Amino acid sequence: GEDVEQSLFLSVREGDSSVINCTYTDSSSTYLYWYKQEPGAGLQLLTYIFSNMDMKQDQRLTVLLNKKDKHLSLRIADTQTGDSAIYFCAESLPYNNNDMRFGAGTRLTVKP
Amino acid sequence: DAGVTQSPTHLIKTRGQQVTLRCSPKSGHDTVSWYQQALGQGPQFIFQYYEEEERQRGNFPDRFSGHQFPNYSSELNVNALLLGDSALYLCASIFRGALNEQFFGPGTRLTVL
Numbered sequence: 609g610e611d612v613e614q615s616l617f618l619s620v621r622e623g624d625s626s627v628i629n630c631t632y633t634d635s636s637s638t639y640l641y642w643y644k645q646e647p648g649a650g651l652q653l654l655t656y657i658f659s660n661m662d663m664k665q666d667q668r669l670t671v672l673l674n675k676k677d678k679h680l681s682l683r684i685a686d687t688q689t690g691d692s693a694i695y696f697c698a699e700s701l702p703y704n705n706n707d708m709r710f711g712a713g714t715r716l717t718v719k720p
Numbered sequence: 721d722a723g724v725t726q727s728p729t730h731l732i733k734t735r736g737q738q739v740t741l742r743c744s745p746k747s748g749h750d751t752v753s754w755y756q757q758a759l760g761q762g763p764q765f766i767f768q769y770y771e772e773e774e775r776q777r778g779n780f781p782d783r784f785s786g787h788q789f790p791n792y793s794s795e796l797n798v799n800a801l802l803l804g805d806s807a808l809y810l811c812a813s814i815f816r817g818a819l820n821e822q823f824f825g826p827g828t829r830l831t832v833l
Contacts, residue, residue, distance in 0.1 A: 712760065
C-alpha cells in the first residue's frame with residue numbers, strides 16, 4: 609500500500625499491556641520510529657529500530673519488527689494513565705532519508 | 721538548553737493571505753525540517769533546510785517556501801492561503817541529518833477562514 613496504516617483507537621486498563629500495530633509501506637525502509645503526541649504538544653520520539661533488527665526493548669517499551677510482512681508493533685508494559693496520547697508510527701524512506709512517512713496515529717486511552 | 725521553539729502558537733488568516741511561521745532549532749542542531757499535520761492525520765513532510773539551502777522537498781506546491789538563517793533558525797512561508805492549509809505546522813531540528821535524533825517543536829496552529 610501507499611500509506612503507513614495504524615488502527616485509530618486503543619483502550620486499555622491501567623496496569624495492562626498495550627500493543628499498537630502499524631503496517632508500513634516500503635520493505636527497504638532504513639529506520640522505523642514510534643512517536644508520542646500529547647494534546648497541544650509536538651511529537652516526542654519514543655524509540656526507533658533499525659531495519660536489520662527484529663526487536664528492541666527500552667524499559668517499558670518493546671518494539672517488534674516483521675520485515676517480511678512490513679509490520680511494526682509497540683508494546684507498552686504496565687500502561688499508566690500518563691501514557692494516554694496519540695502514537696505515530698513512521699518510516700524513513702531508503703531513497704530519501706530526509707523524508708519521513710507517518711501513519712495517521714493511534715489514540716491510546718488508559719482507563720483507571 | 722532550550723528545545724525547539726516555534727512562533728506564533730496560533731494564527732488565524734483568511735483565504736488569499738500570506739503567512740510566515742518561525743522556528744528556532746535545538747541548540748547545536750543545524751538542520752530544520754517542516755511538517756504539516758492536518759487534523760486527525762499524521763505529519764506530512766514539507767521540506768528540509770541545511771546550510772541555508774532547501775535540501776529535500778515533499779509533495780507540496782510552490783506556494784510553500786522557506787528560508788534558513790545563518791544561526792540555523794528557519795521560516796516557513798505560505799502564499800495565497802487556502803482553507804485546506806489549516807493545520808498544525810511542526811518544525812523539527814536534527815543534528816546533521818540524523819533522523820533518529822529528530823526533535824519536534826510544539827507547532828503553530830494555523831486556521832484559514
